[in-house]
Amino acid sequence: MSADLCHLTIDELAKLLREKKVSAPEILEAHLKRVQEHDGKIGAFLHVNAEQALAQAKKAQELLDGGRGVTALTGIPVGIKDVIVMDGTPSTAASRMLEKFNGTFDATVVTKLKHAGAVPFGKLNMDEFAMGSSTENSAYKKTTNPWDTGCVPGGSSGGSAAAVAAGFAPVTIGSDTGGSIRQPAAFCGVAGLKPTYGRVSRFGVIAFASSLDQLGPFGRTVKDAAHLLQFMSGYDGMDSTSVDRPVPDYAAAHDRGVKGLRIGIPKEYFIDGMDADVEKAVRAAITELEKQGAKTVPVSLPHTKYAVATYYLVATAEASSNLARYDGVRFGYRAKDPKDLADLYIRSRGEGFGPEVKRRIMLGTFCLSAGYYDAYYRKAQQLRWLIRQDFLDAFRSCDVIASPVTPSAAFRFGEKSADPIQMYLSDIFTISCNLAGICGLSVPCGFTGKGLPVGLQVLAPHFAEELLIQTGGAYERATDWHRQFPKL
Amino acid sequence: MKLDVGNVRKIASLARLSVTDAEAEAYVTHMNRMLDYVAQLSEVDTSKVPALEHAVEMDTPLRDDVVRRPFDVVRGLENAPAAELNMFRVPKVIE
Numbered sequence: 355m356s357a358d359l360c361h362l363t364i365d366e367l368a369k370l371l372r373e374k375k376v377s378a379p380e381i382l383e384a385h386l387k388r389v390q391e392h393d394g395k396i397g398a399f400l401h402v403n404a405e406q407a408l409a410q411a412k413k414a415q416e417l418l419d420g421g422r423g424v425t426a427l428t429g430i431p432v433g434i435k436d437v438i439v440m441d442g443t444p445s446t447a448a449s450r451m452l453e454k455f456n457g458t459f460d461a462t463v464v465t466k467l468k469h470a471g472a473v474p475f476g477k478l479n480m481d482e483f484a485m486g487s488s489t490e491n492s493a494y495k496k497t498t499n500p501w502d503t504g505c506v507p508g509g510s511s512g513g514s515a516a517a518v519a520a521g522f523a524p525v526t527i528g529s530d531t532g533g534s535i536r537q538p539a540a541f542c543g544v545a546g547l548k549p550t551y552g553r554v555s556r557f558g559v560i561a562f563a564s565s566l567d568q569l570g571p572f573g574r575t576v577k578d579a580a581h582l583l584q585f586m587s588g589y590d591g592m593d594s595t596s597v598d599r600p601v602p603d604y605a606a607a608h609d610r611g612v613k614g615l616r617i618g619i620p621k622e623y624f625i626d627g628m629d630a631d632v633e634k635a636v637r638a639a640i641t642e643l644e645k646q647g648a649k650t651v652p653v654s655l656p657h658t659k660y661a662v663a664t665y666y667l668v669a670t671a672e673a674s675s676n677l678a679r680y681d682g683v684r685f686g687y688r689a690k691d692p693k694d695l696a697d698l699y700i701r702s703r704g705e706g707f708g709p710e711v712k713r714r715i716m717l718g719t720f721c722l723s724a725g726y727y728d729a730y731y732r733k734a735q736q737l738r739w740l741i742r743q744d745f746l747d748a749f750r751s752c753d754v755i756a757s758p759v760t761p762s763a764a765f766r767f768g769e770k771s772a773d774p775i776q777m778y779l780s781d782i783f784t785i786s787c788n789l790a791g792i793c794g795l796s797v798p799c800g801f802t803g804k805g806l807p808v809g810l811q812v813l814a815p816h817f818a819e820e821l822l823i824q825t826g827g828a829y830e831r832a833t834d835w836h837r838q839f840p841k842l
Numbered sequence: 843m844k845l846d847v848g849n850v851r852k853i854a855s856l857a858r859l860s861v862t863d864a865e866a867e868a869y870v871t872h873m874n875r876m877l878d879y880v881a882q883l884s885e886v887d888t889s890k891v892p893a894l895e896h897a898v899e900m901d902t903p904l905r906d907d908v909v910r911r912p913f914d915v916v917r918g919l920e921n922a923p924a925a926e927l928n929m930f931r932v933p934k935v936i937e
Contacts, residue, residue, distance in 0.1 A: 458918070458921070660886065663883055685922065697933075701860050713873075720853050720873065736893050737886060738897075740888070
């Protein structure tokens with residue numbers, strides 16, 4: 355029973371809870387046991403807070419016993435990316451800078467999940483400050499891909515994706531600044547959704563690039579991701595960039611079907627040099643959606659080739675400002691025996707940050723510095739306007755856009771880490787979505803010849819998450835990729 | 843635009859980052875490659891294009907200015923690298 359509980363969907367777990375066949379603490383214990391047995395090989399978790407989680411699971415069980423205040427998430431364990439602050443829990447963003455940092459409050463998403471009766475139970479590994487595409491930039495540990503432990507899980511939310519694939523948690527939360535939910539979801543064969551900018555509160559999230567960062571759900575199914583999104587979304591007075599719009603019933607969109615839906619196929623997202631197995635799987639997925647009544651239309655996103663360059667100017671500039679707060683004074687790492695205040699700042703930052711974080715702070719500082727602002731940062735913001743306009747134009751002739759998530763499946767450790775630009779280019783299909791602020795989904799759509807998962811990306815206009823869930827749902831009901839699990 | 847070690851050291855000082863000689867050399871290589879890569883943006887005529895600051899249209903939300911206590915001093919100092927007498931402790935600023 356115990357191992358079985360770790361491969362069920364939220365709806366299946368909720369049914370067992372309602373029928374009293376299992377209790378919320380039992381579901382949690384089953385997942386904790388699986389983490390204990392197998393995470394040595396996967397390395398998804400940086401920290402497990404079993405005691406707090408057990409107390410929360412008991413509270414959830416009381417709600418279930420009383421039959422009041424029960425939601426789709428009551429009693430469901432949720433893994434949390436370490437970029438999200440939780441009260442009384444280490445919250446390090448996988449950085450030495452925050453090695454001793456303990457959350458002193460709950461991020462809004464954590465509060466919302468707890469109110470829904472969900473059971474947050476651990477912090478998941480990631481690239482330091484969410485900067486990376488393989489989780490190799492974590493200051494603490496390596497996370498492996500559960501489908502092939504010689505391969506990366508993707509990043510930056512590598513722990514969140516690997517945990518779901520490995521059956522450590524039915525759902526997890528990640529963050530996506532340039533693809534950090536969708537790319538690891540594709541690499542690990544799970545569903546991952548990046549909501550529209552402003553859909554989910556960022557209060558209590560350790561900032562990387564504030565105009566791009568957004569939290570989103572991972573699940574083994576699109577339906578599970580929809581359930582989690584339901585309780586993450588909504589306006590928050592503590593985040594002035596969260597948007598005050600009603601939250602629709604996301605799970606209900608899952609079964610709407612795609613009859614008559616217009617799917618845009620962007621020619622710029624099917625490029626030379628793409629892995630043939632990836633292209634084949636993605637094209638087959640699109641054909642499956644056509645079989646169900648969707649119509650495909652060719653669309654063009656002409657500024658796609660500028661997206662990576664635009665992103666690395668905008669994101670590094672914002673990162674250099676956001677990370678100015680780590681000065682060794684109020685929290686975080688402080689260098690030993692500083693000779694004066696300047697020395698304290700300079701050495702605390704030099705010693706506390708890892709190499710990729712420092713590279714990005716340097717580039718961001720340069721492109722915001724006097725004399726270079728217009729040539730770099732402002733130019734990038736103008737390109738960003740054009741990239742968003744590409745999508746607004748494309749969405750006049752289609753409802754959603756379909757593409758691969760990445761040009762290739764999961765790569766091997768070390769394969770790209772020696773060359774940062776090669777690593778950056780692995781995000782080429784996911785980055786534009788963040789620059790435009792729209793929403794996107796990665797759905798498992800098959801495997802390469804080597805047995806590595808492939809992801810179909812679906813993009814939709816601002817606040818049209820229902821269309822993502824509708825499209826992903828239709829595909830998921832017709833296929834069984836989401837019912838295949840890696841052997842640990 | 844080509845950066846040299848001197849430029850990189852200046853940027854590092856603006857960013858308040860200590861850098862070793864080896865790091866400075868590595869930044870020169872990396873940053874010059876990145877600047878070469880982003881130079882492609884100059885192909886695009888943006889003379890009539892506005893700069894996008896917010897991807898999603900949003901109003902500036904207003905709220906009453908209410909004093910709140912998110913947490914007390916003790917909790918606020920929980921993560922301090924050095925604290926004394928309920929305050930953050932730092933090296934002497936004025937001689």
